[in-house]
Amino acid sequence: MVSTTLAERMTTVRFRPDHEPHIVVDGDICRDCSLHTCVYVCPADLFTLLSDGSILFNHEQCFECGTCYIACNREGAISWRYPGGGRGVTFRDS
Amino acid sequence: MTTGFDAVVAGAGPAGSAAALALARAGRSVLLLERGEFPGSKNVSGAAVYSPDVLEALVPRFWESAPVERVLTRRVICVTSEESSVALDFSSRRFASPPYNAFSVLRPRFDRWLADQAVAAGAVLLCSTVADEVLRDGAGRVRGVRVRREGGEIAAPVVIAADGVNSFLARGAGLQRELTGHDLSLGVKEVIALDRHTLEERFQLEGDQGVTYEFLGSVTGGVAGGSFLYTNRESLSLGVIVEIASLAEHRVRPHELLERFRAHPTVAPLVRGGRLVEYSAHMVPEAGQRMLATLAGDGILVAGDAAGLCFATGLYLEGINYAIASGRAAGEAAADALAAGDTSAAGLAGYRRRLEERGVLPDFRRFRLAPRFVMGERIHGLYPGIVTGIAERVLRSEGGRPKQKLLPAVTGELRRAGVPLRRVLRDLWEGGRAFGW
Numbered sequence: 001m002v003s004t005t006l007a008e009r010m011t012t013v014r015f016r017p018d019h020e021p022h023i024v025v026d027g028d029i030c031r032d033c034s035l036h037t038c039v040y041v042c043p044a045d046l047f048t049l050l051s052d053g054s055i056l057f058n059h060e061q062c063f064e065c066g067t068c069y070i071a072c073n074r075e076g077a078i079s080w081r082y083p084g085g086g087r088g089v090t091f092r093d094s
Numbered sequence: 095m096t097t098g099f100d101a102v103v104a105g106a107g108p109a110g111s112a113a114a115l116a117l118a119r120a121g122r123s124v125l126l127l128e129r130g131e132f133p134g135s136k137n138v139s140g141a142a143v144y145s146p147d148v149l150e151a152l153v154p155r156f157w158e159s160a161p162v163e164r165v166l167t168r169r170v171i172c173v174t175s176e177e178s179s180v181a182l183d184f185s186s187r188r189f190a191s192p193p194y195n196a197f198s199v200l201r202p203r204f205d206r207w208l209a210d211q212a213v214a215a216g217a218v219l220l221c222s223t224v225a226d227e228v229l230r231d232g233a234g235r236v237r238g239v240r241v242r243r244e245g246g247e248i249a250a251p252v253v254i255a256a257d258g259v260n261s262f263l264a265r266g267a268g269l270q271r272e273l274t275g276h277d278l279s280l281g282v283k284e285v286i287a288l289d290r291h292t293l294e295e296r297f298q299l300e301g302d303q304g305v306t307y308e309f310l311g312s313v314t315g316g317v318a319g320g321s322f323l324y325t326n327r328e329s330l331s332l333g334v335i336v337e338i339a340s341l342a343e344h345r346v347r348p349h350e351l352l353e354r355f356r357a358h359p360t361v362a363p364l365v366r367g368g369r370l371v372e373y374s375a376h377m378v379p380e381a382g383q384r385m386l387a388t389l390a391g392d393g394i395l396v397a398g399d400a401a402g403l404c405f406a407t408g409l410y411l412e413g414i415n416y417a418i419a420s421g422r423a424a425g426e427a428a429a430d431a432l433a434a435g436d437t438s439a440a441g442l443a444g445y446r447r448r449l450e451e452r453g454v455l456p457d458f459r460r461f462r463l464a465p466r467f468v469m470g471e472r473i474h475g476l477y478p479g480i481v482t483g484i485a486e487r488v489l490r491s492e493g494g495r496p497k498q499k500l501l502p503a504v505t506g507e508l509r510r511a512g513v514p515l516r517r518v519l520r521d522l523w524e525g526g527r528a529f530g531w
């Protein structure tokens with residue numbers, strides 16, 4: 001099988017994002033984080049480190065796995081809850 | 095405040111549906127809440143359902159009506175280095191007939207079917223509904239849940255938290271501690287469609303029989319964890335499961351690990367020609383005994399992954415069967431407590447008793463050392479290379495070079511890897527304590 005890019009992979013999943021983000025990243029706390037663990041552990045690659053050292057986050061293709069808030073070592077940097085009922089990711093073939 | 099339910103179960107995974115089924119069968123009114131569009135829509139597993147007797151106790155001869163994919167009759171445990179692999183390939187004809195040993199399933203279908211069994215028995219299923227927190231009475235006893243919907247308070251004398259590995263309910267009720275990256279792993283998985291004929295030929299399967307592969311070693315590139323490949327009817331499920339703390343430390347992206355696994359020389363020919371149908375990710379509770387929740391509080395029970403009742407020791411990756419077993423036990427205990435009019439923690443003690451009697455808690459005690467042992471750095475990072483190295487020294491045919499006996503092959507390989515023999519003996523001893531005696 002030919003290798004697949006993450007973007008291609010993400011198109012196989014159905015998302016119905018909540019209107020309000022279910023995950024909020026606090027830029028002030030991230031500013032002096034040196035590890036940026038969230039950028040590496042997210043299976044959907046939703047955290048991007050910008051050149052000014054800040055973090056760009058998009059909740060729309062989130063698997064709701066919870067790995068980011070478990071891996072982040074800074075208290076309060078990530079506020080995490082489930083999206084509203086019926087919103088978010090829907091797996092059909094897994 | 096909505097009233098009228100004897101019990102409310104949060105989460106329609108295997109644990110929640112089994113609990114609701116048991117309660118409904120005992121004649122109790124039960125509300126089963128699911129945050130997804132349908133049961134299973136948020137769930138990810140390998141997924142092999144082991145110990146089918148656990149489900150059979152609830153739904154006799156379930157394999158005739160449940161959406162099972164294949165009867166698993168062969169199991170391959172594979173240790174890999176970059177170029178090679180050594181496998182233990184076990185198959186048994188006995189696993190091919192009732193009571194069977196395991197089935198492969200796809201969760202969105204399987205979970206929906208199990209929730210339907212609860213509904214058929216009388217449970218009320220409410221999807222697209224998130225339970226945000228437990229409600230308490232003046233004395234601090236749990237008396238229902240708050241859901242994220244209009245007029246969102248649902249009162250019931252018993253709540254069963256079956257909301258999975260990210261259990262905000264168990265934590266909010268003070269029954270589970272804060273978990274860390276050492277307690278939890280991340281699983282990333284793909285389903286790859288493969289036409290049935292090719293699949294059966296490639297894996298040498300007869301009819302509906304199937305095989306599971308578990309891999310340890312280079313496929314995770316030094317990150318603590320392992321990977322798997324299971325056969326479904328017309329697709330393969332493959333995934334990598336890695337400890338979150340170790341993943342963070344190695345700074346590799348999970349989807350790159352999956353890519354690397356799929357490209358391994360042992361794996362690539364197995365998935366060749368397949369078409370990716372779905373990519374998914376989910377956390378797995380992996381610390382066993384160390385992360386078990388307090389199972390009961392006043393008016394509340396915790397079941398399945400929410401309680402940490404999942405087993406991931408390398409040799410075993412089982413959670414669905416423990417979820418079903420604990421959900422059923424929780425439902426039965428709640429029904430007993432309701433009948434006796436005492437839903438305090440003491441009144442709900444039948445839950446723990448059932449988990450003891452049915453072998454669930456004894457399993458976790460017996461293998462309490464296993465999770466830490468298999469997550470040890472040498473187990474996935476070093477020994478797989480040594481094992482494949484020894485095999486290569488012994489099995490390689492080379493004219494003009496004297497053949498090696500086994501012992502020099504072993505000591506030579508250990509020397510190359512820089513592992514003293516006494517270190518190996520100690521690991522063997524620890525492995526023995528974790529798994530053997």
Ligand SMILES: Cc1cc2nc3c(=O)[nH]c(=O)nc-3n(C[C@H](O)[C@H](O)[C@H](O)COP(=O)(O)OP(=O)(O)OC[C@H]3O[C@@H](n4cnc5c(N)ncnc54)[C@H](O)[C@@H]3O)c2cc1C
Binds near residue numbers: 082138226
């Ligand atoms: C990659 C991977 C591979 C695995 N492989 C295997 C395997 O091969 N065999 C095996 O036996 N086990 C396997 N497991 C473990 C297994 O998936 C779990 O142990 C099992 O699913 C636990 O069942 P559960 O009902 O406790 O939780 P879940 O299956 O997680 O179900 C919880 C349910 O609750 C819902 N929910 C969560 N929060 C709320 C809320 N607040 N309100 C309403 N609903 C909510 C969720 O949407 C979900 O439907 C694997 C796990 C992973 C991640």
Ligand code: SF4
Binds near residue numbers: 034073
């Ligand atoms: S979310 Fe956590 S890990 Fe990511 S940049 Fe912010 S503080 Fe660092």
Ligand code: SF4
Binds near residue numbers: 042043064067
């Ligand atoms: S919950 Fe999982 S998928 Fe969503 S942002 Fe966090 S790590 Fe990424």
